[in-house]
Amino acid sequence: MQSAYNYKEFAILYVDDEEQSLKYFKKAFDSEFRIFTATNVRSGLKTLEEHRDDIGILMTDERMPGEKGVHLLGQARQLCPRVLRILATAFSDFDAAIQAVNSGAIYKYISKPWNVGELEIALRQGLEFFMVQRERDRLLKEKLSVLHNMMITDRLLSLGILAAGLSHHIRNSLVAVRTFMDLAPSKLQEENVRLDDLRNPQFWREFYDQVQAQIHRITAMLADLGGASDKSALSFLDKVSLSEVLASVLAKLKGKFDEKQIVVENQIPTSLPP
Known part of the structure; x- marks a missing residue:
């Protein structure tokens, strides 16, 4: 049965x-x-930084010269928090694995020497989890974007309704001013x-x-404000003539x-297509 996941999409x-x-x-x-390898913490961090958008799982041995694997996973957590972190450790390093789990630095730990079949299953499950999380984040971002646009639209419509109400009251006040100005010449005569x-x-x-x-x-101006409150007045042109604008x-x-x-x-030619 073919898997629904592309396990080579992320390394x-x-x-x-x-x-x-x-x-x-x-x-x-x-x-x-897809496999990337590195021989020490510094090289691993460099590879992770260069390929941060391509890597889904970071797996490291605990016992290495210089900085330990736990330190690498802790720094990776700050650099790429979404990347799943796996610690490979011998039974003698069990305390380090417990410390890493408790600090939230790793997704899981693998005992060395590992079983190839079991490790393959763990890596597949890890990549699946990473891709599901990534898709969830994408959908959540889209949902928030739609919600944000809806809030902006609702606010604009509210402002339009407010503008229409203000327009009505200002127009009523202008009637008296305009009447006075129109009658002033004849009254003076x-x-x-x-x-x-x-x-x-x-x-x-x-x-x-x-x-x-x-x-x-x-x-x-009041006419423009009134038009802004009318949904039917909202229109977007597919083409615009730069010369006319x-x-x-x-x-x-x-x-x-x-x-x-x-x-x-205005040196824009009128023959320029919109």
């Missing part, structure tokens, strides 16, 4: 100071798994007041025009450019 890193042990390990399992008779008629004309312009500006932006900013005597040319 096994085996660290042992005995070259012969590394040779036999690779010979026994190279056909079933009824009172026999002519702008030209005032001490600074130009000021009143410019101020009147500015107020009217601001009323139109606020009305346009730039021309629209330049038209809106023309007044500011003219004030600062800035000349901007």
Whole structure:
């Protein structure tokens, strides 16, 4: 029966100071798994760092010159916490295995000399566990991403509803302002007041025009806010003409450019496909 797992998708890193042990390990399992080997803690950490996305299991001997296998597993836990850590130890090193288990530094320990069949089963189970954990993390990340997007969408819709409510109240207030501004010229005539008779008629004309312009500006802004609260108004274009977009932006900013005597040319060809 064919396995549902690809056991060569992720590699096994085996660290042992005995070259012969590394040779036999690779010979026994190279056909079933991807194998990396290292002869000491420093070399093992370097290999783990270089291939951190490829390695699923780190297996190390306990007794090595210099730093012990437990130290390697402890550092590997900090470097790549998702990688499964296996300690290979003789019965004389049983205390070290217990210490490693209690500290949470290893997934399991293997007694030396190992049985090839039993070790193969343990490595298969370890890789399966690693891949299941990896898939679980991926699905959880996707779920959190979807939840995050839903929260953002809900917040945007809430802001849109709030904007629509504010728009309604501001529009009602603007009615009185606009009515006053529209009636002001005729009411002044009824009172026999002519702008030209005032001490600074130009000021009143410019101020009147500015107020009217601001009323139109606020009305346009309210229309945009109202559109933001309408789900049906939310649309995304598959294609955009860069020339048209730039021309629209330049038209809106023309007044500011003219004030600062800035000349901007739209050199995007209209024939450029969207």
